[in-house]
Amino acid sequence: MKNSKVTAVIAGMGAELRSLKSADGTEYLWQGDTKYWKDRAPNLFPIVGRLTQGKYTYKGKTYEMTIHGFARNSEFEVIETGNDRIVFVLNENAETFKCYPFKFRFTVTYTLTGDTLYTEYGVTNTGDSELIASAGGHPGFNVPFGGEGKFEDWYLEFEPKRDAKEIILSAACFITDDTKPFKLQDGRLPLKHSLFDNDAIVLADMPETVTLKSDISKRAVKVGYPGMKYLGLWHKPKTDAPYICIEPWASLPSYDGVVCDFDTKRDMAKIKPNETYSVGYSIGIS
Numbered sequence: 001m002k003n004s005k006v007t008a009v010i011a012g013m014g015a016e017l018r019s020l021k022s023a024d025g026t027e028y029l030w031q032g033d034t035k036y037w038k039d040r041a042p043n044l045f046p047i048v049g050r051l052t053q054g055k056y057t058y059k060g061k062t063y064e065m066t067i068h069g070f071a072r073n074s075e076f077e078v079i080e081t082g083n084d085r086i087v088f089v090l091n092e093n094a095e096t097f098k099c100y101p102f103k104f105r106f107t108v109t110y111t112l113t114g115d116t117l118y119t120e121y122g123v124t125n126t127g128d129s130e131l132i133a134s135a136g137g138h139p140g141f142n143v144p145f146g147g148e149g150k151f152e153d154w155y156l157e158f159e160p161k162r163d164a165k166e167i168i169l170s171a172a173c174f175i176t177d178d179t180k181p182f183k184l185q186d187g188r189l190p191l192k193h194s195l196f197d198n199d200a201i202v203l204a205d206m207p208e209t210v211t212l213k214s215d216i217s218k219r220a221v222k223v224g225y226p227g228m229k230y231l232g233l234w235h236k237p238k239t240d241a242p243y244i245c246i247e248p249w250a251s252l253p254s255y256d257g258v259v260c261d262f263d264t265k266r267d268m269a270k271i272k273p274n275e276t277y278s279v280g281y282s283i284g285i286s
Contacts, residue, residue: 003083006116016041029141030142041140042072043121043136044069045070048230050174052256054066056265063100068138070095084111088107091106104131105123108121117282117283132265132271134269137281140243144242148216149214151193156244161207162207164184173253175255175256196234196235196241202233206231208226222282224282
């Protein structure tokens, strides 16, 4: 996808965004490195995060599913393509039924408008009983952009300027019911690698947008996440990884030590037959 301001490249595998460049050729998206993290911007479906023991139950049966679900490792079909819009689709199949007993149509729609790329997830229930699902994004961004400065010269600026709430994770990176105020410095979170020594920062009740920027650069990325209840911030723990993931989530990982029942799993969308659940986020570059 391309216009006068942005070029985006998307792969059929996982319908994953693979590159996001400005008109001068600067790459904003993390390009993957097995030393730190091999992915770039996976799409999360039908769960977000980890399941305790990699399992969940539904209607008395136990299923296994890997972290963030199976969509990121599935080949999507392209059903619409153009310079400003591409639509990918994944339907249930023999492999998905092994870990997810629902009929579905999962679409990932990318729309490019000016300097902003919009990602929309659509989950349609094609079965004859209730479908339970969630979705989220996991884009990684280079820090710094264009080699301008070092990691610590950059910060996240939230708008509007107010504090958020941090969900406390267990040592095994599952959620708990504990929260604490997430204090910002005049709406800003200065970046430092030690922020992620205990893995992800998970926020709730956060401001509507966040911008990755620096006072020594004119380059920035602004992520908006209308309708998303949570935001994950992450890079590989205890490293000097030159990227940060800004992850809009519609739901959360499992509780520590609890193999969840899908019927009662927190924040999951419950979709009636022939209905569609939609949520998404945007990335604006400058």
